[in-house]
Amino acid sequence: TDDSYAVIEELAPRFGWLRAVRFRRNNHKAAALATGFREARGELIVTMDADLQDDPAEIPNLIAVLSTDNDLVSGWKKKRHDPISKRAPSKVFNLVTSAVSGIRLHDFNCGLKIYRREVAEDSLPYLYGELYRFLPAIAYWAGYRVTEIPVSHHARQFGVSKFGARRLLNGFLDLLSVTFIVRFMTTPMHVFGSLGLLSTLAGSAIGAYITYLWAQAGNIQNRHPLLMLAVLLIIVGIQFFSTGLLGDMLASMHQRGGRTPRISARID
Numbered sequence: 001t002d003d004s005y006a007v008i009e010e011l012a013p014r015f016g017w018l019r020a021v022r023f024r025r026n027n028h029k030a031a032a033l034a035t036g037f038r039e040a041r042g043e044l045i046v047t048m049d050a051d052l053q054d055d056p057a058e059i060p061n062l063i064a065v066l067s068t069d070n071d072l073v074s075g076w077k078k079k080r081h082d083p084i085s086k087r088a089p090s091k092v093f094n095l096v097t098s099a100v101s102g103i104r105l106h107d108f109n110c111g112l113k114i115y116r117r118e119v120a121e122d123s124l125p126y127l128y129g130e131l132y133r134f135l136p137a138i139a140y141w142a143g144y145r146v147t148e149i150p151v152s153h154h155a156r157q158f159g160v161s162k163f164g165a166r167r168l169l170n171g172f173l174d175l176l177s178v179t180f181i182v183r184f185m186t187t188p189m190h191v192f193g194s195l196g197l198l199s200t201l202a203g204s205a206i207g208a209y210i211t212y213l214w215a216q217a218g219n220i221q222n223r224h225p226l227l228m229l230a231v232l233l234i235i236v237g238i239q240f241f242s243t244g245l246l247g248d249m250l251a252s253m254h255q256r257g258g259r260t261p262r263i264s265a266r267i268d
């Protein structure tokens with residue numbers, strides 16, 4: 001909508017390295033990043049938003065920090081030129097994401113980042129929805145070295161911010177989703193099995209109590225709701241166990257047909 005493609009098309013004959021791709025419609029940021037990662041030819045990949053709030057002059061600084069034994073460097077909009085209605089929720093989101101992920105970053109949402117090619121390639125399975133906001137955490141969980149540096153941030157000149165209460169809520173839901181996917185994708189029974197065990201034990205305890213009442217008084221003394229709760233908890237526990245078992249089977253199939261982990265060094 002801003003004629004970027006037309007400008008690139010005009011400049012491409014003068015700069016042989018300049019390339020661009022265009023979708024038939026707006027497929028949103030995750031699809032754009034995934035396509036960019038696949039199409040990029042270099043060993044270092046820089047991403048930035050097109051609203052002119054990010055400063056391209058910061059790219060050499062990102063490269064310099066990446067060269068100091070890092071794999072992903074994220075920008076930090078330390079001095080933001082955004083209204084408080086956007087800065088305050090963003091700060092809460094970043095604090096919660098940092099605490100959950102275990103990586104100490106101040107700004108997960110900054111679009112200005114630099115990746116080594118292998119980091120970008122390993123991020124492709126997670127580039128759907130709005131999970132792109134967690135790429136630093138995903139890279140960190142995969143064993144890559146991630147850091148951040150303060151970068152310049154300009155006031156918005158074009159476009160309208162899409163940040164709001166709904167997006168903040170979606171961000172927290174996405175955080176739970178990506179945490180489960182990354183940390184428990186290969187061990188789903190650890191999660192569902194634990195929930196199943198707790199539910200089954202709770203149902204069994206209530207059932208034992210009702211059995212005790214029946215043995216003492218010959219009836220369950222109007223404890224029918226408790227009896228139903230006990231049966232429900234045991235059934236739910238079995239369902240959790242079944243889900244965990246099915247998840248383990250799928251994870252095993254994925255491991256047999258998937259990629260092997262990245263090797264960072266080798267001694268032969």
